[in-house]
Amino acid sequence: MTKKNSLGMDMMRGVALTIISIVILAPFYVAFCYAFKSRTEFAKTKLAFPTSIYIKNFLEAVQVPNYFTAFKNSIIVAALMVLTVMVVSSTCAYIIVRKNNRFYNTFYYVFQFVILIPFQTLMFPLYRELNAIHALNTLWGLVLTQVGMNVGYVVFLYAGFVKGIPVSLEEAAMLDGCNKYQTFFRVVFPLLKPINMTVFVLSFLNSWNDFGMSMIICQKKEVRTIPMMQYTFFGEYSSNVSVAFAGAILAMIPTVAVYFMAQKYIVDGMTAGAVKS
Amino acid sequence: MDVKHIQAGPVQGVAEDFFALKTDRNISGAICKTHKKMNIKSELVDLSFLMPAFFVLLFVILIPLALGVQFTFTNWDGISPVKEYVGLKNFNTVFHDKDLLVPIKNTAFFTAITAICVNLIGLGLALLVNKELKGLNIFKSIIFIPLVISLVLVSQMWMYVYNDFFSFIGLENPLVSKKYVMLGLCGMCIWKESGLAMMVYLAGLKSVPADVMEAAVVDGANAWERFKNVTIPFLAPAFTYCIPLWLAGGLRMFDYAAVATSGGPGDASTTMTYYIYKYLFPYNKVGYGQTVAMIYLAVCIVISTVITKQLRKREIDL
Numbered sequence: 307m308t309k310k311n312s313l314g315m316d317m318m319r320g321v322a323l324t325i326i327s328i329v330i331l332a333p334f335y336v337a338f339c340y341a342f343k344s345r346t347e348f349a350k351t352k353l354a355f356p357t358s359i360y361i362k363n364f365l366e367a368v369q370v371p372n373y374f375t376a377f378k379n380s381i382i383v384a385a386l387m388v389l390t391v392m393v394v395s396s397t398c399a400y401i402i403v404r405k406n407n408r409f410y411n412t413f414y415y416v417f418q419f420v421i422l423i424p425f426q427t428l429m430f431p432l433y434r435e436l437n438a439i440h441a442l443n444t445l446w447g448l449v450l451t452q453v454g455m456n457v458g459y460v461v462f463l464y465a466g467f468v469k470g471i472p473v474s475l476e477e478a479a480m481l482d483g484c485n486k487y488q489t490f491f492r493v494v495f496p497l498l499k500p501i502n503m504t505v506f507v508l509s510f511l512n513s514w515n516d517f518g519m520s521m522i523i524c525q526k527k528e529v530r531t532i533p534m535m536q537y538t539f540f541g542e543y544s545s546n547v548s549v550a551f552a553g554a555i556l557a558m559i560p561t562v563a564v565y566f567m568a569q570k571y572i573v574d575g576m577t578a579g580a581v582k583s
Numbered sequence: 584m585d586v587k588h589i590q591a592g593p594v595q596g597v598a599e600d601f602f603a604l605k606t607d608r609n610i611s612g613a614i615c616k617t618h619k620k621m622n623i624k625s626e627l628v629d630l631s632f633l634m635p636a637f638f639v640l641l642f643v644i645l646i647p648l649a650l651g652v653q654f655t656f657t658n659w660d661g662i663s664p665v666k667e668y669v670g671l672k673n674f675n676t677v678f679h680d681k682d683l684l685v686p687i688k689n690t691a692f693f694t695a696i697t698a699i700c701v702n703l704i705g706l707g708l709a710l711l712v713n714k715e716l717k718g719l720n721i722f723k724s725i726i727f728i729p730l731v732i733s734l735v736l737v738s739q740m741w742m743y744v745y746n747d748f749f750s751f752i753g754l755e756n757p758l759v760s761k762k763y764v765m766l767g768l769c770g771m772c773i774w775k776e777s778g779l780a781m782m783v784y785l786a787g788l789k790s791v792p793a794d795v796m797e798a799a800v801v802d803g804a805n806a807w808e809r810f811k812n813v814t815i816p817f818l819a820p821a822f823t824y825c826i827p828l829w830l831a832g833g834l835r836m837f838d839y840a841a842v843a844t845s846g847g848p849g850d851a852s853t854t855m856t857y858y859i860y861k862y863l864f865p866y867n868k869v870g871y872g873q874t875v876a877m878i879y880l881a882v883c884i885v886i887s888t889v890i891t892k893q894l895r896k897r898e899i900d901l
Contacts, residue, residue, distance in 0.1 A: 316714075316716065319711055319714070319716075320718075322711060323711060323712070323719075323722040324722075326708070326722075326726065327722055327725045327726065329774070330725055330726055330728065330729060330774070330778075331725065332744065332748070333737075333740040333741060333744050333774070334728075334740070336740060336743050336744050336747070336748065337736075337740050337743075340743070352747055352751075353747055353748060353751055390639075393635070394635040394636040394639060395636055397632040397633075397635065397636070398632060398633050398635070398636035398637070400632060401629055401632035401633050402633070405629060410633065413633060413637060416640070417636075417640065419884070420640060420644050422831060422883060422884045422887045422888070423644065423880060423883070423884070424834065424835035424837075424856055424879070424880065424883055425835070425837075426835070426837055426856035426857075426859050426860055426876065427651070427856075427859065427876040427877065427879055427880040427883075428644065428647040428648060428651055428876070428880070429860075429863070430651070430654070430661070430863040430864075430869060430872070430873055430876070431646070431647035431648070431649075431650035431651045431654065431873070432643065432647040434650065434661075435642070435646060435647060435650065450639065450642065450643060451643055453639050453643070454639045454640060454642065454643020454644055455643065455644075457636050457639055457640060458640075461636060485628075486625075486628050486629070486632075487628075490632070511731055514733070515731075515732070515733035515734065515735075516733075517733065517734055517735050517838050517841075517842070518837050518838060518841075521841070522864075532733075533733045533734075533735040533736075536733075536735050536736065536739070537735055537842060540739050547743065550739075554736050554739065557736075558732060558736060561731045561732065561733070562728070562731065564731070565727075565728065565731040566724075569724065569727070572727075572730075572731070573727075573782050573786075576779055576782065576783070577782055577783045577786045577824075
């Protein structure tokens with residue numbers, strides 16, 4: 307009786323989840339369907355399943371001027387941003403946790419406070435400031451801003467993890483003659499590996515997908531990143547949606563690849579602090 | 584992605600070794616001197632760990648914060664080299680401004696609807712996938728995918744879903760209707776972010792100890808009682824995490840309005856952040872725009888802090 311019952315429940319579960327998955331995948335269907343249709347087929351059938359796979363849209367998309375520039379810019383920005391945010395936040399969180407005195411804890415509060423600030427409320431003064439030091443329309447200006455907007459949360463993630471690392475290893479390294487920097491980068495940093503992975507993936511996604519900041523800081527064509535380029539792309543190609551979607555799908559590949567490779571770390575990072583330990 | 588984060592964790596335990604060091608120094612003259620030198624050097628080394636992150640923060644957040652406060656007292660257009668100081672006039676304007684009511688209403692609507700729906704749907708999905716069953720992982724992966732897609736692409740895909748698919752099934756495109764445009768944007772957000780709520784609640788469900796649950800079954804509690812009295816208390820940390828997260832997310836919503844509707848039709852989907860953007864950049868009214876921005880910043884911080892504190896208190900009660 308109960309077995310039958312639970313089998314029925316599992317069936318219901320399966321049906322419900324299948325329907326939800328279809329809803330989740332439907333917008334992707336629209337994107338793929340349009341990307342693989344020629345102009346004439348698109349005009350005739352719109353949402354119907356494509357009758358043939360029309361690759362030309364993708365070729366046309368990558369030939370759009372600045373497509374590769376935007377790709378390259380996004381890669382440079384994401385790489386520098388991830389590297390910087392990892393180094394500055396891990397060192398910062400480490401010293402705050404290890405010192406644990408009033409002075410350092412005040413800084414921790416400042417970092418926490420910053421997490422709550424919406425970017426748009428400070429974007430204009432920041433814009434003026436970047437303009438003053440000639441960092442507007444440069445990639446490093448964008449990297450700096452992205453690091454600043456993410457450093458609060460990343461310090462929080464690292465601080466939670468460092469608390470769980472025993473001090474004894476560091477003391478041993480110090481006795482062996484390592485200075486503080488060597489101790490941190492040779493002993494502590496490797497121990498942070500799980501959280502490093504999480505920070506790596508989250509920061510990469512934040513940087514790669516960022517639109518609000520790049521919209522203000524990198525407006526010139528030469529320094530546009532992918533979301534910014536896509537934004538203008540859909541405007542300019544509104545008569546040829548297929549090409550715009552083809553470009554969008556290509557730009558989506560790195561994030562989806564990262565997602566499938568590092569799903570566990572994304573979930574860990576996003577759910578950190580949400581469970582009673 | 585745009586994962587919005589909010590997590591206000593109090594730092595545990597304050598400051599013992601800071602004072603301990605001070606007493607150390609009083610031992611005796613000669614020792615004290617070398618000690619002091621070493622201490623200063625080691626303190627500087629320690630500070631060098633903190634400073635890179637702090638300088639970035641100083642440059643990107645704290646200096647703009649100070650500049651932003653300064654701009655609120657001017658009627659600057661953001662371009663001309665001179666700023667005229669007008670005292671508190673901007674604040675006066677803001678508090679009597681009827682134009683602000685629309686973005687306030689839109690933001691409140693978006694925040695309330697998305698926070699409620701994302702959390703309820705997330706919890707429901709977590710209950711659905713919380714079972715050791717073959718194939719469930721595939722569903723979890725699928726439901727989570729939208730989270731890694733950029734908001735720009737989400738907006739663009741949905742623009743065509745609303746435009747082409749909705750007309751195909753005989754519905755009106757919500758994005759061109761003044762009445763339904765905010766609901767349309769809420770739909771995008773719920774679609775994108777329910778997967779994250781699911782994962783958080785799932786982590787909470789996994790923390791319910793099996794023996795407690797079995798005890799409840801033995802005591803004859805029915806499914807609803809078990810859910811209410813056993814599961815919900817264990818989910819408390821998840822609620823404390825999720826509710827402020829989506830409140831803060833709703834309050835800072837910008838990309839959907841900017842990409843999918845440009846705040847339109849009319850100003851029907853102008854949110855607070857988009858309103859601030861419009862006044863600061865296209866309209867060049869920096870004095871006014873920045874005043875709205877600074878007040879809004881304070882409001883966001885107060886709301887987030889108060890809600891988090893309240894939820895923490897509740898959490899202890901449970």
